[in-house]
Amino acid sequence: DILNSKINKAYLIKNQGFEESFSKYAEFELLSAAILNHHIVSFVYNDKHRVVNPYKLINNKGVWYLLADEEETLKNYTVSKIFKLQIKEESFTPDDKFLAKIEQNDTNWFSNTTIEVVLEIDNNAKEYFTRKEILPNKQIIEENKDCLIISTKISYDDEILNIVKHWIPCIKIISPKYLQEKLNNILTEYLKTTQPVGKPCNTTKNKS
Structure with missing residues (x-):
């Protein structure tokens, strides 16, 4: 029907394995309208x-992205990182080659380059990753009694x-090294912002 047609036109959901907290509902609605009306x-x-x-709002493994054409190149933008959103009065005509690429692409990522990543997955998560199609272009490199080594692009x-x-802690990034270092930095910054267990947020004592 008409409603389902509009939903399919605006959204693409794939591999929704888990959710992130999503607070930008106003921006989400504005982007949906812009996609449907080609603004x-x-x-x-x-x-x-x-x-x-x-062109599309894409949910990939619980994270929302905007797929859009910037300077004649399809790019993904994490919706939660979009600020000062404005809808222009000007409209655009969707490019047929981009529409065809969106329909044909078997992942939610649009780029001319790919990165090969090798992961070590321990037994606590091994069954999930072998049973579910979570990783695109997955290849098993090694499997033993302790872990599974796989590559993905x-x-x-x-x-x-x-x-x-x-x-x-069920997954480790074996290569490329810069990805593991980037993850370490993210976790380090996160730990700096967290309170020690049992420590109240306000440590100022009231004086009588």
Whole structure:
């Protein structure tokens, strides 16, 4: 029916294994309307002003992304990192080659380059990753009584980091090394912002 047709046009959901907290409902609704009505949008992303033609809102493993054409290149933008969103009065005509690419692509990531990632998965998570199609282009390199070594191909760092963060400590990134270092930095910064167990948020004592 008409409603389902509009939903399919605006959204693409794949491999929804877990959810992230999502608070940008207003931006989400504005982007949905812009996609359906083919309106150009602008926003700030990674401290840079962007003007794009929006095509899809994609849910990949619980994380929402905007798929849009920026300077004739399809790119993904994490919705939670989009700021100062504005819907322009100008409209655009969807590009047939982009529409065909969206229909044909078997993952939710659109890039001309891919990165091979090798992961070590322990027995606590091994069955889940062998049974579910969580990782694109998955190949088993080695399987023993302790762990599973697999390779997968990604286009963006967050594509694999979001999965690994969810499965800590059951997964280790063997290669590339920079991804494990990036994950270590993320976790270190997170731990700096957390309160020690049992310590109240306000440690100031009231004086009588």
